[in-house]
Amino acid sequence: MMRFSSFFHLPAIVALSGLAVSAPALAAHKDQPKSHTPRPAPQDKSHGQVIHLFWKNEEIYDHNRQTVTLTGGARAQRGNVTVDADTLIGYLRPKSKAPAHTKTTASKKTTPQENTTNSSSSDDLELYRVEAIGHVHVYNQEDQGWGDHGLYDIDKAVMVMTGQHMKFTTPHQLMTARDLVEYYPDAHISLGWGDASVTTSDGKRITADVMQAFELTDAQKAANKASTSNQPNGDQTQQNNSLDRAFGWGHVIIRTQSQTAIGDRGVYLAGPQLARLIGNVHVTQGQNQNNGAQAIVNLKTGISHMLAGSTSPIQGLIVPNEATP
Helix, strand or coil: CCCCCCCCCCCEEEEEECCCEEHHHHHHHHCCCCCCCCCCCCCCHHHCCEEEEEECCCEEEECCCCEEEECCCEEEEECCEEEEECEEEEEEEECCCCCCCHHHHHHCCCCHHHHHHHHHHCCEEEEEEEEEEEEEEEECCCCEEEEEEEEEECCCCEEEEECCCEEEECCCEEEEECCEEEEECCCCEEEEEEEEEEEECCCCEEEEEEEEEEECCHHHHHHHHHHHHCCCCCCHHHHHCCEEEEEEEEEEEEECCCCEEEEEEEEEECCCCEEEEEEEEEEEECCEEEEEEEEEEECCCCCEEEECCCCCCCEEECCCCCCCC
């Protein structure tokens, strides 16, 4: 039995590139005894990064559906992104062929034997989608996500998660959603549907019907770290923050330790810690409340600026001995 990591002791591995693997090779591997170490398929990187698949129990190749199912605890790795699940289903398609040069094709005479070889090479397949079922865990060096069911689209580099208690974490943020989460590991974007929320490590929380969160790029993180380290009293919150901005649509609620702001839609900028809400805005602090068409909320200072709409004035309720928002 091959041992690939301290977490997984797996009997088999196949390396697929974007992915190139022949159907006969998979079928032949199914008939091999478990004690035999299979040879990895040729790695054709012209279709993207190589994907490595690991599994504990069975590997089932379905020629009619063009799928390969890995059971008993399986793992798919592509670049720095890893997907673990109870079962992984890989969806295969014919690999696109590079266009042949016209002159070479016209001048070359093929023999019957060569035609047979070319026909068999057309059976080469590539992996374009991975379905994860049961205890799904997707992660890279910094981000992690959990759910019951996942679908990883290799062409678009997106992981779609569903199930109970879905959540995605970064070192300093947490995103949850009720219905569905889309995760783009290469672009560092998360999109939550259904009572979605983003909670920062310093206690700020944003909820909405639909929430889209953008993380800082590596260059932005390095710039923040350099700027704060050069200052005697650098803002550690900014240095440790990995969230760049978040957009919310539908019943947007922003909560801090002292304020709650509600609107139809909004955007939060993590660097300056500013949020802008638009549509039926209500800002509440204690028993005080201001209503308006728009508001700019400074989550760092706790000061909110209400903006009137074209037809709706600003309204406020101020309670004596209460701080004004």
